[in-house]
């Protein structure tokens with residue numbers, strides 16, 4: 001399959017349905033989640049072929065993950081169900097109406113057993129783009145090696161590499177993250193990060209302006225760098241040219257997954273051969289769909305639904 005290839009950990013997700021402390025018998029919703037899976041689903045719904053490489057437990061959440069991706073039309077030939085370890089879990093409780101708490105139950109998970117042998121060279125060589133994030137290298141040494149292997153294979157075949165910093169403070173310290181992720185950013189063709197993530201990566205002052213962060217990061221190697229700024233939109237630096245996009249006005253119901261949805265829109269437009277401004281435009285539209293719907297990926301749009309956000313002043317009849 002050509003199109004986008006990505007690798008990472010899919011987690012089972014348990015989301016409490018009511019705010020407050022979680023008690024036995026509390027209603028909750030089950031799903032699966034993962035930053036790279038959100039990107040694969042996002043591009044796929046926009047018509048771009050996608051393949052997902054990963055390792056889940058041979059258990060209910062592991063099978064649910066494979067079924068979700070397969071149901072979206074994603075190539076799951078690179079997914080292994082590992083009988084030796086369980087699928088990791090993410091538990092989301094709503095402590096108060098606007099304070100969500102995320103707990104990871106993923107230590108020793110099947111996903112962290114991802115290894116270089118899981119990466120099929122033919123799958124990478126045949127892709128139009130490889131997307132990786134800074135979450136996977138945090139999981140284990142073998143998972144970090146799998147990301148390296150995928151990037152090596154992409155480089156050898158001239159396949160562009162996209163890298164989303166996605167720093168997760170629950171998984172490692174800023175210092176270890178920078179040491180592991182800066183080399184990945186330097187090798188990538190496209191880098192995405194929030195403002196604080198780029199500050200971390202560059203060891204820059206926290207008040208460094210976004211356009212300065214873009215210039216500094218581009219100076220390290222990547223031709224295309226994008227900073228996401230939440231409700232303030234995003235900016236990119238592409239072959240020395242800066243472009244910006246505003247965020248759409250939406251009522252945020254769930255901001256988790258916005259960055260991954262944004263990346264999906266950006267990469268889908270890029271794979272369609274669209275220009276710098278159009279990439280940011282589709283990215284911002286997908287980010288808006290993500291924050292305006294519950295779940296990281298469930299609310300992402302098909303191509304024919306895009307006008308719903310893009311023409312937001314009109315009622316779409």
Ligand SMILES: Nc1ncnc2c1ncn2[C@@H]1O[C@H](COP(=O)(O)OP(=O)(O)O)[C@@H](O)[C@H]1O
Nearest residue numbers: 228229230231233234247248258259262284287
């Ligand atoms: N409140 C919001 N309203 C509209 N769009 C948003 C909002 N928050 C985020 N977005 C969109 O999603 C993109 C990524 O969000 P951001 O919070 O910067 O990333 P991350 O989820 O990685 O922290 C933003 O650049 C913007 O396009």
Ligand SMILES: [Mg+2]
Nearest residue numbers: 164166259260
């Ligand atoms: Mg992010």
